[in-house]
Amino acid sequence: MDLHRETTYAADPAAVFAMLTNEGFIRYRAKAAHAVRYDVTVEPRGAGARTTTRQSLPADVPDFVRKLVGEHIDLEEVIDWGPPGPDNSRSGELRLTVTNAPVSMRGTIQLVPESGGSATRQIVDAELKASVPLIGRKIEEAAAPAVVAGLDGMEELGRSWLAGDR
Numbered sequence: 535m536d537l538h539r540e541t542t543y544a545a546d547p548a549a550v551f552a553m554l555t556n557e558g559f560i561r562y563r564a565k566a567a568h569a570v571r572y573d574v575t576v577e578p579r580g581a582g583a584r585t586t587t588r589q590s591l592p593a594d595v596p597d598f599v600r601k602l603v604g605e606h607i608d609l610e611e612v613i614d615w616g617p618p619g620p621d622n623s624r625s626g627e628l629r630l631t632v633t634n635a636p637v638s639m640r641g642t643i644q645l646v647p648e649s650g651g652s653a654t655r656q657i658v659d660a661e662l663k664a665s666v667p668l669i670g671r672k673i674e675e676a677a678a679p680a681v682v683a684g685l686d687g688m689e690e691l692g693r694s695w696l697a698g699d700r
Contacts (some may be wrong), residue, residue, distance in 0.1 A: 535674040541656040541689040545696045547622045547645040550654040555583045555615065559695050564589050566691055570606060581617030586610070608633040613643060622647055628660060636665045658685060
């Protein structure tokens with residue numbers, strides 16, 4: 535299942551990148567998602583970075599999915615960010631794995647300057663895949679709203695963070 539989300543922040547790409555690679559912001563996201571436990575790692579990589587977030591979330595999913603994952607959904611999110619482009623844009627490779635179920639998401643995340651560089655459009659293009667014979671598509675359809683809600687929640691949290699609310 536293909537997913538596409540766009541978000542606009544009232545900050546330049548450097549500020550948005552700094553936020554998305556800030557351990558405090560990533561912890562803020564995990565707490566807002568009601569993670570029962572989480573671990574965050576940010577590794578600088580030249581002019582880029584790798585962020586790794588492992589979290590366990592309450593399984594607020596249909597019963598047929600809960601039978602696969604149990605009471606919690608254990609996620610691992612890895613984003614490998616490259617260096618800034620000449621226009622200060624950024625691109626990253628996004629991988630999300632549900633470690634207790636055969637569900638994953640792979641894609642890209644981009645930070646593109648807008649409004650003369652004073653704003654940033656974040657673009658996420660990814661494929662959500664459940665590799666379960668016969669019911670994989672149903673699992674993807676059940677998981678998609680939670681993934682989209684997580685991306686939308688990141689938008690709200692990001693705007694609050696950039697405004698100084700932490």
